[in-house]
Amino acid sequence: MLESVRFRLTLWYTAVLALVLVVLSMAAYFVLRQSTLQGTDSSLTEIADAFLTTLQAELKDQSGPNALQLAAEQALFEHRYRDNLFVILDPRGNVVITSEDLPVPNQPAKSHAAGIFASGAFRKLAEASLHGDRFFQNVPGGPDGYRGFVRQFPVNGQGHILIVLQSLHRQAELLKEIARTFAWVIPIAVLLACAGGYFLARKSLAPVVDMATQAGRIGAENLHERLAVRNRKDELGHLALAFNSLLDRLNLSFERQRRFMADASHELRTPVAILRGEADVALSQPSRTLEEYRESLLLLRDEAERLTHIVEDLFTLARADAGQYPLTRSDFYLDELVADCTRNTRTLALAKRITLAVDAPAELPLHADEGLLRRMFLNLLDNAIKYTPEGGRVAVSCCRAGAEYAVSITDTGPGIPAELQPRIFERFFRADEARSRGEKDGGGAGLGLSISRWIAEAHQGRLELTRSDSSGSTFTAFLPAPAAGAPSPVR
């Protein structure tokens, strides 16, 4: 049950709400208690003031030794409140009169009065009045205790003491009632919130459950299916859109893989068919001349070589795609590498009477994978010679251009039609099937440029067809150059 998000959400929500309710009700309870106490205190002050005003007025009408007692009796009659007890003490602390002494019983308070006047708290209250003018203190007694107020007042120039006690029963009853109300209202509110929270969590998570079910149904065979997006603007809509875009990318990558496999098997089928056909022809007759066998074997070897190249290229691309082609970097001079590659293709160029020119004036130190860069330059040079007619020219130049090196290979071939130029870096793409597949010039499978571009990009560089028209083509590889001042390799 705890595994369910719905349940956990509800639990959290309920716990937080319960905590908030409890804290709020406790705060409300304490604020209320404080304000009733303050109310009691100010009512006590008012009662005392009113009583003393009456007492002073009565004193004016009285004379003789019992004047204070008589006046107090009169004042007590006038201020007989149900929940109040009055005590008047002389300057020495002796009781002059209490509301208990009145002939009319003072109702419920009266029954507790004797105990209260005898209590230690009451005596402390009386003593405190000797040190200060006004003083409040709780005094135990009765069902919920009393709030006591004491103050001094002058009679014939002598400080007497008035103590007024007010029962806290009504306030305590009110607070108890409030506490009782909180005690049943809070659990009910929490229960209702729990049910509502569960309902809401269920309702808002229902689309997620739907999405999970839909996503569970999507596999390699129906990768084109997508999750339904109810509201593109809310979080769940974003989730569904993100999932769908992931499926788009997966689908694209699956498609690419599928096409790659289909193209690769198509490319492999031709040389394999040639191998088989030639072997069948060679074996079809019981005896052939040595020359005929030699010719067949040469053809088989050429075809096997072509097959090896294709398989190697496919393997390189597969490893590159899987991100498993680590670069083995070393320090060398780019100009030397370019000159070396050009030298290696000289025989090919000579066979077609093509002039090969290299222009690498400066020293260009580089820290890169020499083997891979050699492969890229040989591919480009090979293409340049392959697609340039006899007697043409292939020029190689390399120089530093700002923060990068630019190596350009320019030929005087027929160029690549403008509409095909954007596609030449695609895998298995050949601008002119018949020509590039020619067996004599070792026609490739249309993978050379894709691999070359990957090599440039693996070095954080790029490979571009910078110019191609009827007078020829220029391919330029841009490679990041080391910062000025970096140590150069030893020549």
Ligand code: ADP
């Ligand atoms: P291929 O193995 O067929 O040469 P590439 O990937 O190296 O494959 O080249 C892709 C296609 O680009 C080639 O089939 C060819 O049509 C075109 N191409 C490449 N280099 C040149 C060039 N220097 N001149 C003209 N066309 C070229």
